[in-house]
Amino acid sequence: MNYEKIDCDVLVVGGGIAGMAASIKAAREGASTVLIEKNSFPGGAAITGLHRFICGLYPNKPDMPNNTLNKGIASEICLMLKKLAPKKIPMRMGKVYVLPFATADLVSVLRSLSEKEEKLKIYYNTSAFSVKKEINTIVSVTVQNFNNKFDMIPRTVVDCSGDGVIIQKSGARYKVISPDKQQLSGYTFRVKGLEDVTDILAVKVPYCLSKAAEQKKIPFYLKYTTFVSGDDEDEGYCKLNIPPALTTKMEKQAKKDALLVHNYLSRVLPVFKKSYIVEMSPEVVDREGPLLFGEYTLTADDIINAKKFPDGIVKNAWPIELWDQQKGVTYKYLEPGENYEIPLRCLVTKDIKNLFCAGRCISVTHEALGSTRVMGTCISLGERAGYEAAHC
Ligand SMILES: Cc1cc2nc3c(=O)[nH]c(=O)nc-3n(C[C@H](O)[C@H](O)[C@H](O)COP(=O)(O)OP(=O)(O)OC[C@H]3O[C@@H](n4cnc5c(N)ncnc54)[C@H](O)[C@@H]3O)c2cc1C
Incomplete structure (x- = not known):
């Protein structure tokens, strides 16, 4: 078995929609970036779940949206998808708009955005399985690709694994709701x-x-x-x-x-x-898993009251969409035209100095996750985590 050491500025674990945005942004900011993804393709749950719509991209208004709520990679992805499928335009679903997409188009957009980045190296078919830390800093992450093992030696790590693999392995505090209360x-x-x-x-x-x-x-x-x-x-x-x-x-x-x-x-x-x-689907996709216990935990009240924060980094207007095991789906909407903000403190923990997380496992309550977990929001969370990690 080969055993190699690889230095990088930013290591992103998980190439779902959040991890792709995080690694692309970190590389664009000049950081030597490594992304490891256990599947052979980018996009994570959005691809394995055969999703059809990107939710959480647009403001909460009755008219057809012209722009995304968060600019940057979210809006780039929309434009690239539009070029591939001009007939797929935002459509109204309940009180909000979503963007329809084809699975193959999203994979192609994510590949083409990431392949442009010279500072980004992607290892597909590769899993992170252990973390070494000194006091409260991650010093290496061991990953396995078929018969090869690598020790990644990063300056900063971004956990975009959906299930908070690095959060858990690094000993950062996290919370898991009991299985009977988790969303479907x-x-x-x-x-x-x-x-x-x-x-x-x-x-x-x-x-x-x-x-x-x-x-x-x-x-x-x-x-x-x-x-x-x-x-x-x-x-x-x-x-x-x-x-x-x-x-x-x-x-x-x-x-x-x-x-x-x-x-x-x-x-x-x-x-x-x-x-x-x-x-x-090649696998069951989870709506809910371990969540970071971060410096701030976003709540359902923050969402419904359209709360803004001094360190607000991502805007979202998606309702609280809860898939309850007994009641099925319910939606709680923000007032028309309103949006809330997700603060940077939801992506970081006092427990580990050089760790950010983005996507599905950020620091929110069970109810708040019903709103923050959608793809559009995960793209922008990933992008901001990548930016912060590159400048950390
Ligand atoms: C049933 C269902 C339906 C949904 N429908 C929609 C919808 O229609 N529209 C919408 O916008 N959102 C939808 N969502 C929500 C959305 O799909 C996800 O919350 C979002 O895609 C999460 O993105 P992510 O990047 O945080 O995580 P993921 O997509 O889960 O990505 C995590 C990535 O990390 C990789 N990984 C995990 N562990 C390791 C490891 N140890 N080493 C290396 N890689 C690892 C995984 O392979 C995966 O690619 C739905 C969710 C579910 C469950």
Whole structure:
């Protein structure tokens, strides 16, 4: 087994949407930057979850947005996606706007943005598994890529692993809500061969599955399944919302559930009769996991009251969208035109001097996470963490 040491200014762990933005920004600021990502592609949950919309990009106003709420990489990504798919424009969902995108387009945009950065080196198929620290500073992070092990020796680390891997391994304080209170996780499958698809399917599928769950034909949680149309007329995405598993990610059970749902829909809804599954999420994606215990913990009150902070770094107007295991989804909106700010203190901890975190694992409460975790916000959080890490 090879064992190498690699020095860098900034080490970003996790190449989801937050980690891509963090590493691109750190490199742009002149820091020699290394990004390690355990998958073979960028984008994380946005890709493995087969998401269709970027949420949290726009102001909370009734009219079609011209600009993103946060400038920088979020707005660059939107422009690049628009070039690849000019017909995909912001669309209203409930009281807010989202940007539709195709999975392959987002991967291509993230690759092209990152490949331009000379100061950025990306290691895909690579996992961080241990951290060495001296007093309250991380001195090295050991990572493994197939049979090779590397000791990364960074000046600053940005944890964008979603599950707070570096937060946990470095001994920084964090909080984890009990599994029965965590928000529902997700598993998606894509079908083709649908006949006579109409908008009503978005209502019909959950209604039909809700009835089936009441009659105990399918497990009760499958009533929270949603349906989104695809890019082709005969295509659609069924999005299962399933109870989270903390230790083993329950891919096997999720796959079984997906087949059960598809089988049931094929029997009861004529539109699904000749449909077939063409793609399934490679893994279950979590909405909630360990959260940093940072210098400040953002709360639901801060969000609903559109609170601003002297160290506010990212704006957000996405509602508190909670996927409760018993009640399903609920939304709490900010007043029209309002947005709140996320302070830098939510990205840092007094426990470790050279650690920032961004994306899904920042310091917020369970309720507040319902708003901060969406992709648009994670991009801007990543960008700001990358900036701060480069100048730390
Ligand atoms: C079911 C569901 C539906 C959602 N729908 C939407 C939606 O429609 N629109 C929207 O905007 N948001 C949606 N979200 C929220 C959004 O997808 C995520 O919160 C957001 O993408 C998180 O980004 P991230 O970069 O923080 O984390 P992630 O995307 O989880 O990225 C973390 C990355 O770190 C890598 N990693 C983890 N551990 C290690 C390690 N030890 N070493 C190296 N790499 C590691 C992972 O492989 C991953 O690529 C949804 C979330 C869920 C769960």
